[in-house]
Amino acid sequence: MLGAVETNTVSPVFVGRTGELASLTETLGRASAGEPQALLIGGEAGVGKTRLVEEFLAVARRREAVVAVGGCVEIGADGLPYAPFATALRALRRALPEELDRALAGQEGELARLLPELGETGRTADDEHGTARLFELTARLLERVCAGRTVVLVLEDLHWADTSTRNLLAYLFRTLRTGHLVMIGTYRADDIHRRHPLRPLLAELDRLRTVGRIGLGRFSRAEVARQLAGILAVTPEAELVDQIFDRSDGNAFFVEELARSLECCGDDSRLPGSLRDLLLVRVETLPEESQRIVRIVAEGGSTVEHPLLAAVARLPDDDLDQALRAAVGANILLPAPGPDGYRFRHSLVREAVSDDLLPGERTRLNRRYAESLEADPGLVRADERAARLASYWYAAHDPAKALPAVLEAAVEARRRYAYSEQLRLLERAMELWDDVSEEVRATLRPFDHAETYPGCGCPPGSTSLSHFDLMAEATVAARISGDRERALAIAKKALRVVDEREDPLRAAWFWLQRSRLVQNLSRSDGRRELDTARALVRGLEPSAVHADVLANVASWGALHLPGPDSLVAADRAVEYARLVGDEPIELHARLTRGWLTIDAGAVEEGLAEMYGVRDRAEELHTVGVMSRAAVNLASSLESAGRSAQAVAAADHGIGLCHDHGVPDSEAWVRANQAQSYFSLGRWDESEAALDAAAPLSRSNKSHGLVASRRTDLALARGDFAEAGKQLALNRRMVDSHDPQPQLMITPVQHAMVLAARRGRIAEARAAFEARSEEGFPPGTQRYALPLLHAAAEIEADARGLPAAAPGRPAVLERIRRHLKRLPALVPVWAAYGVLTEAELARAEGTDTPEHWARAAGAFGPLERPYELARIRHRWAECLLTAPGDRRAAADLLREAHRTALRLGARPLTESIELLAGRARITLATGPAGAPTADEEDTAGVDATGSFGLTAREQEVHRLVAEGYTNRRIAEELYIAPKTASVHVSHILAKLGVSSRGEAAALAHRLRLYARG
Known part of the structure; x- marks a missing residue:
């Protein structure tokens, strides 16, 4: 319709910015070579960010790069969720339909949350992984699309970006490592005040070496002169250049507006003096009907669709076209990218026009937008409808209409995993709640909790939404979005007003949320809050809340107090979940029960339950349960001494976590696999697994777990500096306010071993005694037994040290006391018990070859070559220091030495070589495995030689x-x-x-x- 109208930027001359354009062009070259590039372009409004990007995109197109541009939409309080990514993906789909469809294959349901036209979204999951999964799948989509061609992705106006867009952008900047991709974001630097939500993101990205920054300054006088010459098509007089340079202060857009104002005013002495007048002067020269259309477009948002504009303007088609043609011809409005719509050429003009509206005029315009959209929802894209309708009704100051619209927008935001936007909308709903009548509130339908947040406390059969339902929804949205402080504040507020006697289920639900939140915020271990929730549901009829409380009691116990009481709680949680038909809660409880059953010694029964849960969760596509099963199953198999099975289970879990985009869970699985590789003597594979886990870690605990596994390797290899570094990292990551045995015991063992290696026996003892004072209850044996063995070994190694003699008997007695209390129901646990007894005997100087033979017999079938090599070394030492079989000792040393060399266990290798040297035993063997020379006549390595x-x-x-x-x-x-x-x-x-x-x-x- 308006194709003949000139809509280019006013100045045909690209002035300055040669250095910035060169930098952008260099990034294009690096991306074309397969190295993804990320850039942020900042500058004040009107300084020329868009023009610079346009020039760069022209270069990119000439080099056959695919270009996709998306802009953030200024609407409501926080923008439209993922708007720039949706726009950019639509552009990519138009440019590369087949490539994008192949890259999307199998993930359309999840990625429809970004691009709704892909189809129906999958079920909105009740877990912490939904957003992370969406982000991971988006990153993989871009990597696949950019695998064979260069793509330039531009996201404009990040100062308007919603929280979800900012978070996704940060994720992509951190994680994209492959593909021919250039990602560019632009923002107004002058808008980024101290509390602007973009400011923390900019600070975070500044710390990333992979993200470049370009800051655009204003033009010099010479550049303004060149710009004016391009606009006016004549060389401007020096006086005019001076006047416009002074008034514009070198801002490129202001120069253009001042130059255009000359056409309107005809006399440079009448140029507008204020910025507002400058931005409005050309609008005021338009015909009255065009001015009215411009005001309507200004209040409609960043872009207004033609059908919606026609509905609000209520003009005949010809009159509307004429009014629009005048506005477009004056370069005030532009046809928007896409099928049919309009936007301002520059947002500064839109803001000036909007600010010039009278209060009543603004209210009426928003009401007409809302009424038009309500009458015909097809006037805008389906994915934008709810958010825009909520924004229009809110700005129209009609609470009775705004509250239902805001709630609908909140449901849509939740469906798209835009939990931060959902929270802002729910807070707006709580603000509006008291401004609407009871009659209006009675028409509000409850949220679909059964599908999203099981056990939320919403009374069964409720037909209307209550304020408590609203607070419950906001609590979960805040928690999942990462704003746990806000979630805790809402939960506390709800608990201050809820009547626990009249509404115990709802109160119990909020106490359960409070328990999770104080743990997440490192305020406490959450036990008091959990006990309160359990007391409130005790004696009530079975319900989803009851089952959820019991499932959380069981999982808390499994992490903090594993043992029979926690196993009983897990049984009850399974029973209650089945009674109320809540299978996700049942699966979580069964997973906990399987874990605790293995800890109780019934390995086959527990593993069968865990495998069953994993398989059922995959059938139901319950990602939260699947990812947890992937972590816990590999861990439990390793606990039971089935390291080879643990590796296989971890492989399955890694694939599952990767396919469903849950990187932090994948990091846990890989770290658990690394431990199993370590047990199996596959140390290089263990290190590779940790290298893969580290960049996937998203939480402090997973970072701490990776550091703990690296400490195991470093100590065994003799790299004590690295061990100290990793131990310190683990301590920073692991929270002492939530003392879980699985996180707290092993680092104590590491600290003991490291202190002993450095000759600080007293420090090692103090660490052991402090930990042992806390006890090792049933269920902690997988962590406690290696620690007790390490304590006994340290005392045995220090037996000849005079400074270590005082206090040794008490330490040995303490070790024995704890050892007797730990169950030895699984072969690997029993083996550690036998090994620890042998080390205790060595510490007292009473060990015999039989001690070590028993330990070797216990570890022999367990596929733990490192432990077996250490045992053989001690067994040979015992044979050599007492009358015994010298040839048997030599054979043991050679076997141990071969294993130590293969593993790269330097301390063990040195110990074996020194023992062989003192005993004059050669460790080298011939082709058949026999000694190369007679042991009695061949000198080995002694201390001097070593x-x-x-x-x-x-x-x-x-x-x-x-x-x-x-x-x-x-x-x-x-x-x-x-x-x-x-x-x-x-x-x-x-x-x-x-x-x-x-x-x-x-x-x-x-x-x-x-x-x-």
Whole structure:
């Protein structure tokens, strides 16, 4: 209709910005080479961001890149969820229909939340993973589309972006690592005040090396002169350039408006003095009907569809076309990208026109927009209808109409996983609640809790929405969106007004939310709140709330107090969930029950339950249960000593988590798999699994778990600096306000081992004693038994240290006391018990070859080569220090040495080599596995050969191991104290340790100076 009208930017000359355009062009080159690029372009309104992007896109098109542009929509309080991504994906679909359809294959239901025309969305899940899953699938979609061609994706006006758009943008900037993609975001820098919601995102992205920034400044006087020459098609006089440069201050858009004002005013002395007048002067020269249309468009939003505009304007088609032609011809309005609509050429003009409206005029226009859209919902896109209708009715100051519209928009936002926008809308609904009559509130239908938030406390059979329902919905929206402080505040407010005697189910539901939130916020472990919820439902008829409370009691117990009481709670939760027909709650409870059943020793029964839950969850497509089963099943198999099965279960879980876009759960599964690889002696694969897990981690706990697994590897490999670094990271990530045994016990073991390796035996003991004071209840044996073994081994290694002798009997007694209380119902637990008993005997100097033979027999069938190699080393040592079979000792050492070398277990390798050296046993073998020479005649590696210590240094080292100071060493060896100090310094350097304590610990651990 308006195709003949000139709609280009006013100035045909692209002025300045050559450096910025060159930077953008360079990013295009890097993206074309397969390295994704991300850029943010900031500058004040009117400074030329859009023009720069237009010039760059022209370059990109000439280089055959596919261009997709989406703009944020200013509507309501927080914008339209995902609007720029939806617009950009539509552009990609028009440009690459076949490629996009292939990339979307199998995920249309989830990605329809971004692009509704893909079809019906999947079921809105009641879990924390919905948004993360959508973001992950979006990232993969872009990677697939950009795998074979260069794509430029531009998101404009991020200062108007809704929270969900900002979060998705940040996710993509952090995670996209492959593909020929350039992502560009533009924003108004002058709008980003201290509390603007975009400000934290900009600060976060500044820390990412992968995100570039371009800041656009104003034009110089010379650039303004060139711009004016392009606009006026003549060289402007110096006086005019000075006047416009002074009034525009170099702002490109203001220069254009001032230049155009010359045409209107005809005299530069009459140029408007204020910014508002400048922006309105050309509007006021339009015909009256065109001015009216411009005012209508200004209040309709960033873009107004032609049918909607016609309905609101109520003009004959010819008159409307004539009014629009004048506005477009004056370059005030432009046809919008897409099939049929209009927008302002610059948002500053729209804002000025909108601000110029009278209050009553603004209210009437919004009412007419709302009435038109209500009468014909097809006037706008289906995915925008609810949000725009809510915004129009709210701006029309009609609470009775606004409240239902706002609630409908909130439901739509939830369906799209735009929980932040849902929360803002629900808060607006709570604001409107008291402004509407009881009659209006009675017509409001309850939310569909049965599908989204099971057990929300909504009374069965309710036909109208209550204020408590609204608060419940807002609590969940705030929690899932990550605004847990706000969620806790809403839950607390609800609990202040709910009558617990009249409405115990609803009260219990809010106490349950409060329990989750205080745990998430590290305020406490949530037990008090959970106990209150349980007390409120006790004795009531079975309900979804009751089942949900019991399921949470069981899962809390499994994490904090595993044992028979938690298993009973899980049984009851399953029973109640079945009674009320809530299968998702039942599956969660069954998963907990299976885990606890394994901890109780009934491994086959527990595993059967967990496999059954996993398979059923996959049938129902219940992502929350599927991802939890993926994590817990691999972990429970490893706990039961079935490491090979755990690896296979983890492979299944990794595929499931990856396909459904739950990266944090995938990180947990990979970290659990890394532990199983470690147990199986596949350490390189363990490290690779951790490398894959680290970038997927989204929570502090998963980061802490990865760090814990890395600590295992570093300690075993002898990289104590790395072990210390990872242990410190784990402590920063793991929350001491929520002391879960699975997170708290193993780091104590790591701290003990690291302290002992550094010669700080007292520190290792203190860590053990502090942890053991808290106890090791049933269900913690998988973490407690390795810790008890480590404590016993530390005491055995320190047996010759004089400083370690005091207190040793009490420590050994404490270890034995705890060991007797832990169940040994599973072979791997029993094996650790036997091994710990052998180390306790070694610590007392009473170990015999039989101790180590029993330990080897216990670990032999368990596929744990590292533990078996350590046992064989101790067994050989025991055979060599007492009358025994020397050839058997040699065979044990060789087997242990081969394993230690293959694993890269440096400390164990050194210990074996030193023992072999003292015993004059060769570790090298011929092709058939036999010694290369007679053991009696071949000298092995001794301490001098291994560490390069001279005879005098060995004497000094022996005295250091006995606790002598430099002065006492000097007296004993008849040397000067300074000479003794020099010897000690050389010894520390050769041993690769940093303190006398570490040197002493090494001597005693390796029995370098043992007699007999």
